[in-house]
Amino acid sequence: MEDYKYLFKVVLIGEAGVGKTCLVRRFTQGLFPPGQGATIGVDFMIKTVEINGEKIKIWDTAGQERFRSITQSYYHSANALILVYDVCSQLSFDSLPHWIHEIEKYANTKVLSYLVGNKIDQINRREIPEHIGKQFAKRYEMNFMETSAKEAENVDTLFLDIAMELTKLARQQELDTDKSPTFSAGTTTVVSNCSSCFRF
Ligand SMILES: Nc1nc2c(ncn2[C@@H]2O[C@H](COP(=O)(O)OP(=O)(O)OP(=O)(O)O)[C@@H](O)[C@H]2O)c(=O)[nH]1
Numbered sequence: 755m756e757d758y759k760y761l762f763k764v765v766l767i768g769e770a771g772v773g774k775t776c777l778v779r780r781f782t783q784g785l786f787p788p789g790q791g792a793t794i795g796v797d798f799m800i801k802t803v804e805i806n807g808e809k810i811k812i813w814d815t816a817g818q819e820r821f822r823s824i825t826q827s828y829y830h831s832a833n834a835l836i837l838v839y840d841v842c843s844q845l846s847f848d849s850l851p852h853w854i855h856e857i858e859k860y861a862n863t864k865v866l867s868y869l870v871g872n873k874i875d876q877i878n879r880r881e882i883p884e885h886i887g888k889q890f891a892k893r894y895e896m897n898f899m900e901t902s903a904k905e906a907e908n909v910d911t912l913f914l915d916i917a918m919e920l921t922k923l924a925r926q927q928e929l930d931t932d933k934s935p936t937f938s939a940g941t942t943t944v945v946s947n948c949s950s951c952f953r954f
Pocket residue numbers: 768769770771772773774775776777787788789790791792793794815816817818872873874875876901902903904905
């Protein structure tokens with residue numbers, strides 16, 4: 755029998771090449787894959803968050819336009835969405851309103867959303883200052899974090915924070931007996947902390 759209480763579905767979205775797959779590999783396998791190829795459609799990995807014993811099912815979607823119709827169908831069942839941009843790419847940042855529109859159109863209204871600026875290890879190539887990313891996140895009521903999949907900066911923190919937040923929401927929902935459950939059940943509980951996550 756599976757020893758976990760909740761199964762959380764987390765979906766990563768964002769332009770091609772921003773580092774979605776590398777973030778997932780860093781968290782689930784602890785590695786930075788050399789020469790990571792583009793994701794075709796959707797890829798998924800399951801990770802049990804060791805600290806609290808919860809299970810997170812992570813869906814990595816393709817950023818390329820031609821796969822959009824496939825990836826959109828994964829938004830609805832997501833408990834959390836991670837919208838990723840590349841801090842070295844103004845183009846990826848400028849595409850964020852488009853992705854926000856997609857979230858509003860396809861995701862559950864109760865979805866927990868995070869804006870993540872990745873590749874902060876490339877200090878000399880940075881185009882988007884941290885405060886600009888933070889401002890954008892605030893405007894759209896998203897949680898915000900900057901990461902480096904390459905240097906493993908903030909990657910575990912990001913996913914652990916999501917697990918903690920989703921557990922809080924799931925417990926809250928259990929207390930509210932009028933609502934039908936949005937979270938998959940399985941038997942444990944969660945607690946972790948986030949020191950570098952901004953919440954608005
Ligand atoms: N320097 C640096 N490079 C990164 C980082 N994360 C990813 N990359 C590089 O960025 C490129 C794209 O990474 P992917 O993880 O494939 O990007 P993706 O968003 O999954 O792309 P699609 O699957 O096409 O949507 C690869 O060459 C990675 O090595 C990072 O944190 N720092």
